[in-house]
Amino acid sequence: MRSAVPDTLHGPGGAREGTPDGGGRAASRGSAARHPVARSGRVAGLFSGGRLTTVVLFLPPALLLFTIFVILPMGEAAWYSLFNWDGYGEPTRYYGFRNYERLFGHRAFTSALINNGLIILVSLLVQLPLALAMAVILANRIPGAIFFRLVFFLPFVLAEVAAGLIWRFVYDGDYGILAEIARWFGYESAHVLADRGWAMYAILGVIVWKYFGFHMMIYIAGLQAIPSSLFEAARIDGANRWQVLRYVTLPSLAPTIRLSVFFAVIGSLQLFDLVMPMTRGGPSDSTQTMVTYLYSFGMMRMDIGFGSAVGVVLFVICVVFAFTYKRTAMRND
Amino acid sequence: MTDAALERPTIRPARMPRPTAFDTSLLYRYAALLFVAGLVLVPLLATAMGGLKTIGELRTDPFGLPDSWVWSNYTDILTGHRFWEMLLNSLIIALLTVALTVTTGAMVAFLFAHLTFFGDRYLLSYFMLGLLFPAATAILPLFIKIRDLGLLDSYWGVVLPQAAFGLGLSILLFRGFFRQLPSDLLEAALIDGCSYVRFFRSVTLPLSRPILATVSVFIFVQSWNNYLLPLVMLNSDPMFPWPLGLMQFQGEYMTNWPALLAYVTLTIAPAILMFLLAQKHIVAGITAGAVKG
Numbered sequence: 298m299r300s301a302v303p304d305t306l307h308g309p310g311g312a313r314e315g316t317p318d319g320g321g322r323a324a325s326r327g328s329a330a331r332h333p334v335a336r337s338g339r340v341a342g343l344f345s346g347g348r349l350t351t352v353v354l355f356l357p358p359a360l361l362l363f364t365i366f367v368i369l370p371m372g373e374a375a376w377y378s379l380f381n382w383d384g385y386g387e388p389t390r391y392y393g394f395r396n397y398e399r400l401f402g403h404r405a406f407t408s409a410l411i412n413n414g415l416i417i418l419v420s421l422l423v424q425l426p427l428a429l430a431m432a433v434i435l436a437n438r439i440p441g442a443i444f445f446r447l448v449f450f451l452p453f454v455l456a457e458v459a460a461g462l463i464w465r466f467v468y469d470g471d472y473g474i475l476a477e478i479a480r481w482f483g484y485e486s487a488h489v490l491a492d493r494g495w496a497m498y499a500i501l502g503v504i505v506w507k508y509f510g511f512h513m514m515i516y517i518a519g520l521q522a523i524p525s526s527l528f529e530a531a532r533i534d535g536a537n538r539w540q541v542l543r544y545v546t547l548p549s550l551a552p553t554i555r556l557s558v559f560f561a562v563i564g565s566l567q568l569f570d571l572v573m574p575m576t577r578g579g580p581s582d583s584t585q586t587m588v589t590y591l592y593s594f595g596m597m598r599m600d601i602g603f604g605s606a607v608g609v610v611l612f613v614i615c616v617v618f619a620f621t622y623k624r625t626a627m628r629n630d
Numbered sequence: 631m632t633d634a635a636l637e638r639p640t641i642r643p644a645r646m647p648r649p650t651a652f653d654t655s656l657l658y659r660y661a662a663l664l665f666v667a668g669l670v671l672v673p674l675l676a677t678a679m680g681g682l683k684t685i686g687e688l689r690t691d692p693f694g695l696p697d698s699w700v701w702s703n704y705t706d707i708l709t710g711h712r713f714w715e716m717l718l719n720s721l722i723i724a725l726l727t728v729a730l731t732v733t734t735g736a737m738v739a740f741l742f743a744h745l746t747f748f749g750d751r752y753l754l755s756y757f758m759l760g761l762l763f764p765a766a767t768a769i770l771p772l773f774i775k776i777r778d779l780g781l782l783d784s785y786w787g788v789v790l791p792q793a794a795f796g797l798g799l800s801i802l803l804f805r806g807f808f809r810q811l812p813s814d815l816l817e818a819a820l821i822d823g824c825s826y827v828r829f830f831r832s833v834t835l836p837l838s839r840p841i842l843a844t845v846s847v848f849i850f851v852q853s854w855n856n857y858l859l860p861l862v863m864l865n866s867d868p869m870f871p872w873p874l875g876l877m878q879f880q881g882e883y884m885t886n887w888p889a890l891l892a893y894v895t896l897t898i899a900p901a902i903l904m905f906l907l908a909q910k911h912i913v914a915g916i917t918a919g920a921v922k923g
């Protein structure tokens with residue numbers, strides 16, 4: 298319908314279009330925009346087909362949405378974190394870095410950091426090996442493989458809130474499954490989630506239950522991308538099953554494993570929904586994660602400055618991890 | 631996590647030689663599978679069964695089949711209007727989120743896939759920033775923003791942030807797919823005087839059904855299960871999507887486990903049904919970035 302719009306390749310309009318994120322180096326590429334050179338695999342034709350119109354129509358909606366609701370709030374979090382502010386009026390009481398000092402001096406936050414560390418550890422040392430073992434078994438065409446894949450993936454599809462409530466029932470000291478098993482062995486029924494010493498471990502178990510199927514699916518996809526000639530060659534060379542696993546499967550799967558480690562760590566850092574229905578961070582802050590901490594001490598108390606400081610810390614951890622991990626572990630992928 | 635290698639020719643599964651004679655390791659493998667499957671399924675089945683028991687029976691036997699099947703827990707919920715109201719809220723929020731993310735994401739991904747324009751690479755990296763951190767990090771400023779826009783306690787207060795945070799992944803997946811469409815098509819169309827906009831509508835979109843479905847299903851499921859954003863943005867019962875409704879129900883029926891278990895079962899039923907119907911797309915969306923050429 299816009300095909301009649303004449304060529305608008307050159308002219309200031311084109312330049313203005315790109316300026317928001319311009320920067321010095323982008324400016325040097327301005328000529329490329331005016332005299333389009335075909336980049337590999339792209340069509341930057343002699344016939345523009347309403348190039349500018351397309352950019353003007355297609356870019357702003359996503360750009361606005363993303364800037365207003367993702368980038369600006371992150372910048373605002375950094376700004377608000379310097380104030381003591383309850384969210385009403387304008388933030389005026391400048392606080393410097395005192396919110397951060399308060400944060401790192403707070404026992405509950407230290408415990409949240411430790412818990413997030415524990416979650417990462419268990420994800421890497423228990424969940425991923427389990428997922429890998431199941432994937433290796435199920436990538437073979439053994440009867441029932443499809444059924445088991447579906448079953449193992451099922452917990453991942455459930456909402457965290459529902460999964461949390463299901464496990465609250467499992468762990469319930471009076472009515473739960475665990476209590477029944479305890480009674481079976483002649484023990485007193487335990488209220489696991491109400492016990493400072495046990496609650497976090499109970500949650501870690503649920504995390505493995507909930508997410509190992511996700512990693513298994515990634516591994517199965519990765520395994521299926523390995524050319525079967527590799528396995529055949531190993532077989533012909535007389536490798537046994539373990540040797541195949543050690544010298545063919547695992548090395549070929551390494552990029553997939555590195556990716557799933559990335560997902561596991563980023564996912565562990567943002568755990569919230571699953572904890573809320575089980576313990577809400579209690580008893581006495583023993584199961585706080587960074588996000589439940591942010592919710593209980595920032596949102597619930599309308600302490601916007603303090604909560605924003607928590608958000609900034611979480612953001613820095615996520616971004617630093619993502620960049621260093623991509624630079625080091627995934628640099629060849 | 632670069633280009634999604636979604637629609638490439640099907641790759642033969644890695645296959646080890648089939649076990650020939652009786653193979654004890656096969657036995658071990660099945661034992662492991664059954665054990666893990668048991669751990670996965672027992673809590674789910676006990677939950678569904680628990681909704682059919684009396685509270686007394688649940689206390690003595692949380693495992694087995696109910697002695698007398700008590701359907702009232704389920705029927706009470708199904709005949710009340712609150713349950714349906716919150717499912718409807720969840721549905722509206724999820725559909726609006728999908729519509730917004732998919733249209734804005736596909737349009738901008740089309741630009742990144744086919745056009746060279748001023749600063750395009752920087753813009754792409756800018757959008758990819760959204761993949762690095764969760765909405766939780768900015769939840770308080772988001773709350774302030776939604777409040778100042780007057781959108782608290784409205785569907786849009788949840789939809790807009792959800793769509794914005796879903797953009798990164800959708801753009802990544804769409805762009806990867808669009809770039810794999812044969813470029814001759816676009817060249818020919820442009821030479822014939824077709825505009826980019828028209829090409830997008832009448833060629834790209836119809837050819838991209840698989841990726842549209844994958845992204846839609848993925849965004850839908852995320853929205854359907856989301857808890858934190860609605861928790862912060864909505865505060866009146868009639869607006870609650872089901873995760874909030876479920877938590878509220880739990881607060882009210884704290885000790886009435888059978889009623890709560892019936893409620894949990896009924897709320898996860900649509901998700902399980904959805905999963906069984908759309909599993910291809912869900913799995914594709916999840917493994918999209920994973921299998922990399």
